[in-house]
Amino acid sequence: AAGVIQSPRHLIKEKRETATLKCYPIPRHDTVYWYQQGPGQDPQFLISFYEKMQSDKGSIPDRFSAQQFSDYHSELNMSSLELGDSALYFCASSQDRGWNTEAFFGQGTRLTVV
């Protein structure tokens, strides 16, 4: 069965650089969520999209932006990177905003800012 695909799996960037993370949801899933997980922390919600429109926003810095495209894949753009942005970034997808449906997570992108 198809899963959520994230790319790249690992990314090393220098401070003040820009990074773009990509997420390809499970086919026919219309909702995408982005999460950030710092070392030893639980995943923190960043932003979500439903049918290509932003549906919710969490603790996402102004330096970050995201969008969902016509093919439902999503990209998280991170600018002016800081050391504290080093974390695992997860994307999840589900159907119909999660009304009694399961959310599936990708394997994550490990971002290291040096």
Place this chain on the structure above:
Amino acid sequence: KQEVTQIPAALSVPEGENLVLNCSFTDSAIYNLQWFRQDPGKGLTSLLLIQSSQREQTSGRLNASLDKSSGRSTLYIAASQPGDSATYLCAGRGDGSSNTGKLIFGQGTTLQVKP
């Protein structure tokens, strides 16, 4: 605002023991609750989904219960094995102030099963 708490933060048991992981949430207006497993540095694997209208779900040696009125869920692992060693996260989905389906995670319980 939904808050999810997991107890204990860490648990170490001998192989073969049955164990219970606890999860509590503050807003009973959740759509559903999911339990996940996470190995160190890896992704989140969905274990069980309990819908708001259900009281429990079973998958193999795993059984999860949901009591919305008390704001609690438990994950029961029978006959634990060393391969069960991982961090277990529960996540509540939705609350009274949001219908966007985002998951709110607890801090996780790190389980170690000793051979």
